[in-house]
Amino acid sequence: MAAPRATLAAPETGRLSFSDLPGWREDDLALARRVFERSSAPQSVQHARSVFETDFALGHPVSCHLTGYYEPEIEGSLHATDQFPVPLHGVPETPCTLTRAQIEGGFDGPVLAWVRDHVERFFLQVQGSGRLRLQDGTTLRLGFGAKTAHPYRSIGQVLRDRGEVPVDVTADQVKDWLRADPERGRAMMARNPSYVFFRVQNLPDTTGPIGTLGLPVTAGRSIAVDPDHIPLGTLVWLDAGGVTRLCIAQDTGSAIKGPGRVDLFMGTGAEAGHRAGALNATGRLIPLVRR
Structure with a gap:
């Protein structure tokens, strides 16, 4: 029988709040919400921020090792x-x-x-x-x-x-x-x-490759994680190597093992490859847990 996948516990009171996150108010949370909800509907950053802050709380911070991958x-x-x-x-x-x-x-x-x-x-x-x-x-x-x-x-x-x-x-x-x-x-x-x-893969040129969740991954927003520690579909705030943004766990990788191992999808082509190959940083990740 397969081992059960990870689940995220509800955060304890008195822990981090969204206002504690560097870059939270500057991030394009409307894009993050569209990727998370698989929607193309237009929405404002302010509304997306309000939805995230109302529906989710911040989980336990985890030290992370961030790298990049590309197509x-x-x-x-x-x-x-x-x-x-x-x-x-x-x-x-x-x-x-x-x-x-x-x-x-x-x-x-x-x-x-x-x-x-x-x-x-x-x-x-x-x-x-x-x-x-x-x-x-x-x-x-x-x-x-x-x-x-x-x-x-x-x-x-x-x-x-x-x-x-x-x-x-x-x-x-x-x-x-x-x-x-x-x-x-x-x-x-x-x-x-x-x-x-x-x-x-029969995909339009405008979409990224298919990740483990069976959905196209999005440059700068989709991450590969170890699902034994972070469930696929989880919202994750990244703060590492100058990357401060809300991402979605949509993929896995053979080298992505452990609770803090994260691979950020950087896009398609040579320039994305250069950025992915140069990204190697430590920092922290904070999963968002639904209230």
């Missing part, structure tokens, strides 16, 4: 070519017990598309979704489909532990290290035995 946008092909030789696999018919190295050594599962190199595939798998710009000018949206049972291991942490990169290394610097020596890079990527399979 890569890269070139790809529906067919293998010299330019695009690396396959992106679809969900196999049966659960896959192979490691990353074993799959890369030979795997006859379904292939959805092809990309330029192993580094692009690896980071697409780390992000869990992406947009492929195909040669005919169309775009193929791919989302998380399944993964192997092997645990996720951060190669960035491995590189830091070995002194190969600085402690504050960015994702772009890790990519450069992997590509500088492709054989060495593939050996390092194999240190993460987890392997992600994708599904095609």
